[in-house]
Amino acid sequence: MSQTVAPIPMINLAIAFIPVLLVFVVLIxxxxxxxxxxxxxxxMLVQLLLVGYLLSTIFAAEQAGIVMLVMLVMVGAASWIALNTTTFNRKNLLAQTFLAILVGGGVTLALVTQGVIQLDPWFQPSYMIPLAGMIFANAMNCISLAVERLHNELQHGVTFDKARIAAFQAAFIPQINALLAVGLVSLPGMMTGQILSGVSPVIAAQYQIVVMCMIFGSAGLSTALFLTLSKAQFTKTATAL
Structure with a gap:
């Protein structure tokens, strides 16, 4: 098996946009x-091309400070985007969201990179940044679903404790579905990428198990922490309704 993934010529990359164009025809x-x-x-196109060049520079630098700064920016962006779907004033929840993703995701990231994979150096950018991206993105999505459901429940007069349970359950539907479908319906991104690059499917499966546990744990911890930290804000809003 080949040990490297061949680069895609730009003309070939353009072919991937054919289904996208067909969807635009439907939309129009x-x-x-x-x-x-x-x-x-x-x-998506601009951001991914830019981040590709940016990550190449960061990987080459191999400086812990730069890696930590990048991850803080990722947490900040995830916190802001997580509140994008709610009608609640996001500024009132931004600090709680940031802390929830930082702590819930950060603890999980440290456990995986230092305990499971045992990076050397500990901040190895080619591992740390992609794993952090997966963790923070899934925590962001879970919190986003939780915020929307929690707000809706409170608007219908449900007590905070019951609304919190409903919000947590709703936020975890995609996570549970992902666990049930993996290996049967889909081969997740990391596993697929490793297999394409020539890694043994067994080793790829081991890494994917780590990723699935990492995503599940970080999303759950971040969401639970957010629902705990934001109780005062939501209770105040519910009282005003």
């Missing part, structure tokens, strides 16, 4: 909001 014909989808696809 059905008079849906295609402009928002266009902005999202454009941002």
């Amino acid at each position: 014909r059905w008079t849906m909001d295609w402009q928002k989808a266009l902005i999202a696809v454009s941002r």
Whole structure:
């Protein structure tokens, strides 16, 4: 098996956008909001190309301070985006969200990188940053779902304790589904990438088990911490309704 992944020529990369264009045809014909989808696809393209070059520079530098700064920026962005779907004033919850993702995700990241993989050096960027991205992104999604459900429950007069349980359960539906489907319905990204790069499927499966546990644990811890830290803000809002 080949030990490297071949680069994709730009002309070949353009072929991947054919299904995207077909979706835009559907959006336009059905008079849906295609402009928002266009902005999202454009941002994806620009952001991924830029981050590719940026990460190449960071990996080459191998400086702990730069890696930590990048991860703090990631946590900040995840915290802001997590509150994007709620009508609640996100500024009132930003600190709680940041702390929840930082602690819940950070503890899990430290456990995996230092206890399981045992990075050397401990901040090895090629491992630390991608793993941090997976952790913070999933924590962000869980908190986003929890915020929306919690707010809706409180608006319907449900007590905070019951609303918190409903919010946590709703936030964890994608996580549970992912665990049930892995290996049967889908081969997750990291496992697929390792297999494509020539790694043994057994070793790839071991790493994917670590990733699934990492994602499940960090998302749960971050969401639980957020629901605990934000109780005062949501209770105050519920009282005002």
